[in-house]
Amino acid sequence: MSDAHAYIAAGQSVDQFESAIDYAVLRLYTPLGDSLGWFGSTDYTEDWDDGNYWASVGYPGDMFGGVFPSVEVPVSIEDGDSPGVFSNPGLNLETEATISAGASGGPFWAWFHAGDGLTPRITGVVSSNHDFGGPFSTDNDGRLAGGGELVDLVEWGRSNWP
Secondary structure, eight states, rough: OOOOEEOOOOOSSSOHHHHHEEEEEEEEESSSSHHHOOOOEEOOOGTTTOSSOOEEEEEOOBBTOOOEEEHHHOOOOOEEEEEOGGOOOEEEEOSSSSOOTOOOOOOEEEEETTTTTEEEEEEEEESSSOSSSSOOOOOOOOEEEEHHHHHHHHHHHHHHHH
């Protein structure tokens, strides 16, 4: 990694207010987007509640004794709430996707129509705030960080790190 720009929660214990702004963009020495394509981003809307068209991707680690890539499709975002205290600009998104420890930072994304095709867009990032009942629980109260600042951060990275 050559550079990082973030809104990020500090410390080992992250509360609901900090988890809503727990995201970063990283610039790699060899950008993956040049060969694989780029994620865009879009702000969450309640119209998407309970829609099973999202994907969760990451490297959760420590399951079966090692780190491995993981993908879960289709998954839903069930609700989005703004902590709203002290002008917190973030958004807590809730999902019942199987999110395990170590998956923090993984994108929650879907395909969106753009022009004549489809483009992948992130609307949330797996936050470090987890309250789940085990690595394969389907009732894990998974938390995603999202909101307009996530969109702004992705746009900042794309504009400043071509």
